[in-house]
Amino acid sequence: MKRIGIHLFIIVCFTLSNILVAQENYIPTQENLKNRQWFQDAKFGMFVHWGVYSVLGGGGDAGIAEWIMQNKKIPIKQYEKVPSFFNPLNFDAAQWVSMVKGAGMKYITITSKHHDGFAMYDSKISDYNIVDNTPYGKDVIKMLADECRKQDVKLFFYYSQLDWHHPDYYPRGRTGQGFTGREESGDWNAYLDYMNAQLTELLTAYGPIGGIWFDGMWDKKDGDWQQGKTYQLIHKLQPGALIGSNHHVKPYPGEDFQMFEQDLPGENTTGWQGSHISELPLEMCLTINGSWGFNLMDQNHKSPKELVHMLVKAAGRNANLLLNVGPMPNGEIQPEHKTSLKAMGEWMDKNGETIYGTRRGILAAEDWGVSTQKGKKLYIHVLDWDKEVLLVQPFKEKVQSVVFFKDKSKVKYRLDQYGLLLEIPNDKKNEMDTIIEVTLK
Numbered sequence: 001m002k003r004i005g006i007h008l009f010i011i012v013c014f015t016l017s018n019i020l021v022a023q024e025n026y027i028p029t030q031e032n033l034k035n036r037q038w039f040q041d042a043k044f045g046m047f048v049h050w051g052v053y054s055v056l057g058g059g060g061d062a063g064i065a066e067w068i069m070q071n072k073k074i075p076i077k078q079y080e081k082v083p084s085f086f087n088p089l090n091f092d093a094a095q096w097v098s099m100v101k102g103a104g105m106k107y108i109t110i111t112s113k114h115h116d117g118f119a120m121y122d123s124k125i126s127d128y129n130i131v132d133n134t135p136y137g138k139d140v141i142k143m144l145a146d147e148c149r150k151q152d153v154k155l156f157f158y159y160s161q162l163d164w165h166h167p168d169y170y171p172r173g174r175t176g177q178g179f180t181g182r183e184e185s186g187d188w189n190a191y192l193d194y195m196n197a198q199l200t201e202l203l204t205a206y207g208p209i210g211g212i213w214f215d216g217m218w219d220k221k222d223g224d225w226q227q228g229k230t231y232q233l234i235h236k237l238q239p240g241a242l243i244g245s246n247h248h249v250k251p252y253p254g255e256d257f258q259m260f261e262q263d264l265p266g267e268n269t270t271g272w273q274g275s276h277i278s279e280l281p282l283e284m285c286l287t288i289n290g291s292w293g294f295n296l297m298d299q300n301h302k303s304p305k306e307l308v309h310m311l312v313k314a315a316g317r318n319a320n321l322l323l324n325v326g327p328m329p330n331g332e333i334q335p336e337h338k339t340s341l342k343a344m345g346e347w348m349d350k351n352g353e354t355i356y357g358t359r360r361g362i363l364a365a366e367d368w369g370v371s372t373q374k375g376k377k378l379y380i381h382v383l384d385w386d387k388e389v390l391l392v393q394p395f396k397e398k399v400q401s402v403v404f405f406k407d408k409s410k411v412k413y414r415l416d417q418y419g420l421l422l423e424i425p426n427d428k429k430n431e432m433d434t435i436i437e438v439t440l441k
């Protein structure tokens with residue numbers, strides 16, 4: 001028993017030392033810290049899930065379309081035919097970036113490689129990529145990077161550490177098992193070298209980038225990822241680039257932001273991500289319908305009102321919203337999603353002052369809404385409240401003035417030991433968000 005204990009202890013220490021290696025004493029550079037501020041000020045970005053899977057459009061199911069290889073158990077040999085159908089002739093980077101700006105978004109995070117292992121950029125160390133393996137033959141990431149620079153939008157790269165295609169992704173994790181047809185052998189360290197080489201390509205060939213958005217570590221929770229080494233490499237190549245990883249546990253040393261998938265920070269309604277909220281900048285990512293990759297059959301789109309509410313609720317919890325689109329195989333964004341983004345842009349045009357550059361306000365998030373704040377300006381976002389009087393409590397600060405943000409007309413209020421009592425007549429209510437601007441003393 002004792003011996004087992006010692007063995008366990010050694011294994012745990014060994015695993016821990018690997019996890020911590022290289023970045024445990026990470027001190028972010030000034031540039032990195034500045035970029036974290038920028039990130040928190042930016043508040044709103046666009047997630048793009050684009051890969052050869054878009055051609056299959058979800059395969060007639062409403063599930064997450066970028067997982068079709070796993071969900072339909074498509075062997076590698078068959079899946080390798082899919083890139084030959086990928087020819088997005090209508091892809092127009094300038095249009096995408098203009099759409100992003102029109103939506104009020106400040107950055108784009110795009111899949112450079114998803115779990116299927118297919119690189120959407122001109123990877124030199126593997127020809128399983130868009131340039132060498134599709135009739136389109138062009139590096140969409142390069143085109144997007146150039147356009148982003150032109151239009152002053154930051155570009156982040158999603159990179160899946162999980163790989164259903166690479167033979168050295170072995171031992172396998174929870175997904176990408178036998179159906180792929182891979183040999184039951186492989187050299188894990190060779191896989192990590194491959195991944196680090198691809199990351200080096202992404203960090204050296206596309207100019208300064210916003211950061212790297214990792215996903216897939218959860219596939220091998222106890223795997224020897226040596227992520228400290230990878231993070232060190234990234235921070236060496238681009239010290240300003242922000243690193244985040246969707247591994248569903250507390251951030252590891254070397255990470256610069258923390259993300260939450262389909263959930264407001266800490267809510268964990270998905271049941272598989274932790275509820276721990278770190279001190280790092282936060283981001284929640286969200287699909288407009290139920291799928292990240294383009295899904296032909298999923299018509300269950302969130303309304304512009306629901307989307308604006310998510311953006312506001314995220315901001316009121318100190319988190320950015322990274323809202324997803326799954327471009328169609330022809331390179332266009334589906335019309336329903338374009339319409340929603342336009343509506344959000346119109347809302348942000350008028351109300352962005354209460355979102356950009358703010359942080360979570362002094363009031364806790366409630367069922368009726370949230371608060372955001374910039375210095376002495378406190379914005380109370382009343383999202384769901386059908387009565388004409390709202391008691392906000394606790395409220396300890398002194399107040400200079402209280403007005404409706406929209407027309408600066410005065411709000412009748414009473415401030416006492418019970419809190420701040422606000423009168424919100426029905427004709428002053430806005431169906432999206434009634435914003436009350438409080439100037440604190």
Ligand code: H79
Pocket residue numbers: 049064066067174175215218246261272285292
């Ligand atoms: O890229 C998008 C998705 O394809 C990817 N992340 C977003 C940003 C994603 N991967 N997995 N999921 C979303 C759902 C997660 C499922 C999990 Fe599990 C539950 C992972 C661990 C527990 C299912 C069960 C998969 C492995 C075991």
